[in-house]
Amino acid sequence: xxxxxxxxxxxxxxxxxxxxxxxxxxxxxxxxxxxxxxxxxxxxxxxxxxxxxxxxxxxxxxxxxxxxxxxxxxxxxxxxxxxxxxxxxxxxxxxxxxxxxxxxxxxxxxxxxxxxxxxxxxxxxxxxxxxxxxxxxxxxxxxxxxxxxxxxxxxxxxxxxxxxxxxxxxxxxxxxxxxxxxxxxxxxxxxxxxxxxxxxxxxxxxxxxxxxxxxxxxxxxxxxxxxxxxxxxxxxxxxxxxxxxxxxxxxxxxxxxxxxxxxxxxxxxxxxxxxxxxxxxxxxxxxxxxxxxxxxxxxxxxxxxxxxxxxxxxxxxxxxxxxxxxxxxxxxxxxxxxxxxxxxxxx
Amino acid sequence: xxxxxxxxxxxxxxxxxxxxxxxxxxxxxxxxxxxxxxxxxxxxxxxxxxxxxxxxxxxxxxxxxxxxxxxxxxxxxxxxxxxxxxxxxxxxxxxxxxxxxxxxxxxxxxxxxxxxxxxxxxxxxxxxxxxxxxxxxxxxxxxxxxxxxxxxxxxxxxxxxxxxxxxxxxxxxxxxxxxxxxxxxxxxxxxxxxxxxxxxxxxxxxxxxxxxxxxxxxxxxxxxxxxxxxxxxxxxxxxxxxxxxxxxxxxxxxxxxxxxxxxxxxxxxxxxxxxxxxxxxxxxxxxxxxxxxxxxxxxxxxxxxxxxxxxxxxxxxxxxxxxxxxxxxxxxxxxxxxxxxxxxxxxxxxxxxxxxxxxxxxxxxxxxxxxxxxxxxxxxxx
Numbered sequence: 001x002x003x004x005x006x007x008x009x010x011x012x013x014x015x016x017x018x019x020x021x022x023x024x025x026x027x028x029x030x031x032x033x034x035x036x037x038x039x040x041x042x043x044x045x046x047x048x049x050x051x052x053x054x055x056x057x058x059x060x061x062x063x064x065x066x067x068x069x070x071x072x073x074x075x076x077x078x079x080x081x082x083x084x085x086x087x088x089x090x091x092x093x094x095x096x097x098x099x100x101x102x103x104x105x106x107x108x109x110x111x112x113x114x115x116x117x118x119x120x121x122x123x124x125x126x127x128x129x130x131x132x133x134x135x136x137x138x139x140x141x142x143x144x145x146x147x148x149x150x151x152x153x154x155x156x157x158x159x160x161x162x163x164x165x166x167x168x169x170x171x172x173x174x175x176x177x178x179x180x181x182x183x184x185x186x187x188x189x190x191x192x193x194x195x196x197x198x199x200x201x202x203x204x205x206x207x208x209x210x211x212x213x214x215x216x217x218x219x220x221x222x223x224x225x226x227x228x229x230x231x232x233x234x235x236x237x238x239x240x241x242x243x244x245x246x247x248x249x250x251x252x253x254x255x256x257x258x259x260x261x262x263x264x265x266x267x268x269x270x271x272x273x274x275x276x277x278x279x280x281x282x283x284x285x286x287x288x289x290x291x292x293x294x295x296x297x298x299x300x301x302x303x304x305x306x307x308x309x310x311x312x313x314x315x316x317x318x319x320x321x322x323x324x325x326x327x328x329x330x331x332x333x334x335x336x337x338x339x340x341x342x343x344x345x346x347x
Numbered sequence: 348x349x350x351x352x353x354x355x356x357x358x359x360x361x362x363x364x365x366x367x368x369x370x371x372x373x374x375x376x377x378x379x380x381x382x383x384x385x386x387x388x389x390x391x392x393x394x395x396x397x398x399x400x401x402x403x404x405x406x407x408x409x410x411x412x413x414x415x416x417x418x419x420x421x422x423x424x425x426x427x428x429x430x431x432x433x434x435x436x437x438x439x440x441x442x443x444x445x446x447x448x449x450x451x452x453x454x455x456x457x458x459x460x461x462x463x464x465x466x467x468x469x470x471x472x473x474x475x476x477x478x479x480x481x482x483x484x485x486x487x488x489x490x491x492x493x494x495x496x497x498x499x500x501x502x503x504x505x506x507x508x509x510x511x512x513x514x515x516x517x518x519x520x521x522x523x524x525x526x527x528x529x530x531x532x533x534x535x536x537x538x539x540x541x542x543x544x545x546x547x548x549x550x551x552x553x554x555x556x557x558x559x560x561x562x563x564x565x566x567x568x569x570x571x572x573x574x575x576x577x578x579x580x581x582x583x584x585x586x587x588x589x590x591x592x593x594x595x596x597x598x599x600x601x602x603x604x605x606x607x608x609x610x611x612x613x614x615x616x617x618x619x620x621x622x623x624x625x626x627x628x629x630x631x632x633x634x635x636x637x638x639x640x641x642x643x644x645x646x647x648x649x650x651x652x653x654x655x656x657x658x659x660x661x662x663x664x665x666x667x668x669x670x671x672x673x674x675x676x677x678x679x680x681x682x683x684x685x686x687x688x689x690x691x692x693x694x695x696x697x698x699x700x701x702x703x704x705x706x707x708x709x710x711x712x713x714x715x716x717x718x719x720x721x722x723x724x725x726x727x728x729x
Contacts (some may be wrong), residue, residue, distance in 0.1 A: 046503070071504055078533055083492060083526035090442075093481060096503070113523075118489055126482040127473030128688035162375020163689050184692035214694070261694055 007041070007184060007210065014205040016114040016173050016217070025204040027056075027197045028061045030172035031137075034179035035062070035099060037208065039069055042097060045183060046073040048084055049101030059198055063079075085111035088134045089118055097149045099183065102138030105192060106152035119188045120163025135182045137191035140168070141232060141282050142319050142326055144196060151319035156283040158259045159292075160192055165213060166188065168192045170234035172202035174257055175213030184210070194232045214261030218270075222250025223341050226270040228293055229280040230256040233312075233331045237280050240336035249340060259289050267293060268300040275306035276343040280331050285313035307343045312336055358563045360575040360607075363582035366635055368643025370582065381433070381589030383582055389650055391432060391581060392641050393659055395424045398449045399638065400663040402612070404671055405465065409616040414469040418445050422579070422611030425637035426543045427513075428453070429584025430604075433592055434511055440501075441480040442494035442512040444487075444545060446610075450513070454480050458667070462674045463504060470680070487520035488514060491540065495527045498536035508559060509595045511588065517548025519562055528569040528603065537595035539588060540566070540603045543578060544612035550623040566603030578606025579637040611636065647651040 025033065039045045047062060047069075053076040057246035066074040077084045081102060088098040102108045108115060115136065122132045143150040159166050165187055169175040175193070181315040182189035185193040219234065220241050222226075229237045234255045241251040256263060271277050279299055297309055306312040313332045320326050341347045363374050363382075364494075375382050402421050408414035420427065423446060433448025434441060441454045448461055453724030455478035464471025464483055472482035476517070481497075484490035501508040518524055519542065531538045546553050559565060566573040572594060576587045584606060591602035592605050609632035613620045620629075645651035684692065686701040 030436055080526045080529060082522060083495075083530045086489060086492020086523065086527070087499060087530055090493035090498075091500040091503075092496075093493060094500035095498045096500045113486065113489060114492065117486055117491075120480075123691070124601075124688045125469050125472060126688075127470040128480065129473045131691055165690075261696065263403035303373075 007180075007208070009184070009210045009212065010179065011209065013177070013211065014207055014209050017203045020201075020203070022342050023206055024201045024202040025172050025176075027172045027175050027193070027200045027202070028059060028063075030202075030204045031179055031193065032063065032065065032178035033204070034176045034183070036068065037185040038180060040151040041136065043073075044095065044120060045097040045099060046075060046091075047099045047101060048075040048077055048088065050077055050079055050103050052076060052101050054332070059100070059195055061198070062101070072277075081107050081111040085114035085136070086118070088136075089114060089122060089132055090216055092132050092134050093122075093130050097133055097183065099137065102136060104143070104150055104152070105138050105140040105154045106150045108136070108154060109152065115190075116158065116161050120124075121159050121291045123187075124163060131186055132188045133186045135177070135179070135185075135189045135191055137182075138193060139195040140192035141194050141313075142330055143194070144249045145199075145323055145326060146319075147321045148318035150264075153283045153314070155190075155192060155259055156288045160287075160290060163188070164260060165258065166192065167187045167213065167258045168231035169257065170197075170231055170255050172200060172204050172227075174211060174217070176204050176255060177209050180208075180212075181210045181213060182228070185213070192231060197232055197235075199326070211257060213258045214263050214264040215257065216266040217257055218252065219255050220251060220253035220264070222252050223274055224249050225276040225278060225343055226257065226267065226274045227251045227253045227269055227278050227280065227336070227340065229254075230259055230289070231282065233282050235279045235321060235332050236331055237336055239333045240340065243333065243337055244340055248322045249344065249346070251340065255302060262292070262296070264293070264296045264300060267297060271297055272304045274302055278310045278336065278339045278343055280312045280336055282314055282331055283312055284316055286316065288313055294321045307345070310339045310343050356564065356567050358561050358573060358575050360577070361583045361587055362577035362580050363586060364580045364640055364644060366640055368640045368647055370644065374586075376584075377594050379594070383585050385645075385648055385650060387432070388581065388641060388645060391428045392638075392645060393663075394428055394449055394452070395638055395641065397458075397663045397666060398424050398452075400428070400660070400667045401448065401462070401670075404667050405462065406612070408671065413466075414462075414616075415465055416615045416617045417465045418593070418615045419610075419612035420446050420448050422510060422632065422636060423447075423545060423608045424449055424542055425581040425584050425610055425641075426541075426578045426606045428513060429581045430513075430541055430588040433585050433588035434509065437477060438506055439479065439592070440494070440497050440510040442490050442497065442510060443480065443483060444490060444513050444518070445483050445513065446515070446545075447513045450511075451480050454478060455492065458670045459673050462670060463677055466674060468677065468678075468680065488518040488523035488527075490514070491523050491527035492530070494538055494540075495531045495534075495536060498531065498538035498715040499534050502534070502536050506562045509537040509539065509592045509594060511541050513541050513543065515548060516542065516544040516546065516553050516562060517551065517556055518542075518567060519558055520548075525569075528566065528571060528601070531601045532569045532571050535598070535600040538601050539591045539595065540571070540601065541588070542603065543606045543608055544605050545578075545608050547610055547614070547620070547624070549614040549618060550620075561605060563603060563605040566601075569601075571601040571603045572599065573603045573605070575607065578608030579635050579640070581641055593681055608637075609635070616642070660715060660721050
């Protein structure tokens with residue numbers, strides 16, 4: 001099978017304008033554009049999942065893709081997550097580049113044996129022979145009153161496994177650039193979206209770009225506190241930082257973009273400047289990504305800390321079904337503001 | 348008509364060469380496709396002797412502490428040989444579990460690789476370029492989905508390739524079997540599901556594993572072609588897989604083949620089947636040993652005799668000994684090799700970990716500007 005020419009990933013990134021200027025795309029459109037651009041470049045790439053073809057995707061991410069790429073490359077599946085996860089491994093062994101859509105990462109749990117016991121280990125266990133360049137993507141986290149079984153935030157569990165890469169975008173610009181990098185990556189990438197953000201609009205430049213993995217994006221600069229997050233809660237951090245600025249508290253706000261690899265270097269450098277860190281994470285607190293960040297900050301910048309690190313996670317209970325409870329269960333602006341003030345002894 | 352028959356089915360059992368080494372004339376009439384020639388049988392019998400010899404030696408090596416756990420193939424060689432021979436080397440794909448050595452060898456996997464793997468070395472799962480055999484799969488059933496994916500990919504690329512995947516009776520209880528069968532038939536991919544029903548899933552007998560009369564009938568539920576075969580009959584296994592392969596190439600999709608066979612040895616060297624199996628049962632199956640009937644057949648054709656058996660046995664012993672010597676002298680992997688092949692390109696942090704003799708966190712500390720040495724000592728320097 002021919003190897004396609006790899007795009008230039010080191011190319012300069014177009015500027016990120018969060019203020020509503022330039023070409024505006026929905027998060028879902030940005031995802032679609034990323035997949036479509038790569039599929040036009042490389043005919044080994046296909047999209048497979050429940051409802052992705054004739055129904056145009058349960059969340060309309062793949063709208064129109066069946067029309068453009070046809071049923072050989074946009075493929076509806078039986079309801080069988082372990083089935084299509086395993087099928088992707090085989091297709092990758094053959095030389096194809098699968099994109100697998102989970103309607104929700106909550107449903108990936110039934111595919112855990114393929115996802116965790118095969119995908120990240122295939123290259124390793126075959127002495128370097130069989131790679132597994134598959135992108136698994138879908139909604140992650142509480143989607144708005146979907147109940148506990150459908151509201152999983154899986155990154156902490158999955159990030160524990162070596163051999164994977166995990167990207168979690170917080171806005172349309174990142175969604176496109178990170179997904180394009182994920183698709184051309186030679187390792188398996190777990191790509192986590194949020195149905196609460198799919199209609200969010202943001203600037204997505206028309207020019208092509210790839211966002212490198214393992215490099216955090218400094219969304220806001222400040223010297224009082226380091227705010228770290230990834231995915232949807234980044235947006236709550238931005239809101240909180242705006243409110244804190246009114247009280248004269250300036251935060252360094254780091255959007256991690258990927259949690260594996262984790263750009264701990266940027267976090268440590270920021271902490272050396274601010275002496276305080278608040279990590280915001282929509283996973284449960286125990287053994288979460290936030291826990292990992294705090295651990296590594298202690299390893300790398302312990303002597304620079306002026307206050308113990310603070311985590312803002314979800315509450316340590318299953319995601320509640322009731323509207324008000326779900327909102328209170330998740331990290332939000334109010335919790336973040338309080339945590340930052342606590343770290344500054346200004347509560 | 349309030350009641351009508353919605354579905355009826357039958358399962359056919361195929362035996363061509365019986366326990367006495369006699370070929371069924373009606374099934375082997377001249378011109379019948381998929382019938383082994385005498386030269387082919389001779390060739391396969393020699394491979395059978397080699398495989399049996401490998402089993403004996405691997406077992407002895409394990410018992411003397413020089414080999415890790417090893418699953419013997421003894422008694423099931425006709426399954427691996429007949430099926431492997433029916434697939435086209437370098438064209439078709441072999442997706443094994445772990446009890447079909449001969450099929451892997453036939454498709455280009457060196458015997459040394461398999462032995463190296465079972466001696467506890469993942470480098471044994473790295474096969475030479477061009478060999479279309481996937482790694483030995485020890486979780487139960489996962490490989491069937493990979494096979495389905497490979498077959499789907501071949502179909503998508505419009506390439507003339509067929510995939511065969513191997514599993515045991517116990518694996519049909521896993522969801523992977525059912526999901527793979529469902530996908531394979533819904534997508535109508537060129538895939539053969541080859542079940543070696545050796546009656547025992549470690550210590551669990553077939554009747555405690557499933558309530559269905561046959562495994563073949565499970566394929567009917569998914570719309571696959573099905574065939575039950577005497578798995579100790581080299582001719583029947585070859586014929587069934589040959590037909591399934593040709594059907595798949597013609598767009599006929601999926602076949603589930605259930606081979607009725609018997610695990611004459613323990614599950615693996617970590618097992619002692621005497622604790623749970625009736626020895627009378629084992630003895631009854633010994634007389635159905637696939638080697639016995641092939642030898643009888645060849646002898647009846649004047650192609651084999653005691654002298655040839657002795658010479659071939661000696662040749663196999665030398666050949667296996669050479670492989671064993673090679674594997675036992677294989678240089679052990681170095682510590683730093685533990686970090687290889689996790690990612691296509693080694694991430695910086697992993698490289699750092701590899702290059703540090705300390706623990707992960709101490710390695711990080713040193714990287715942050717601390718001196719090497721004990722954690723307490725280095726902290727004072729910071």
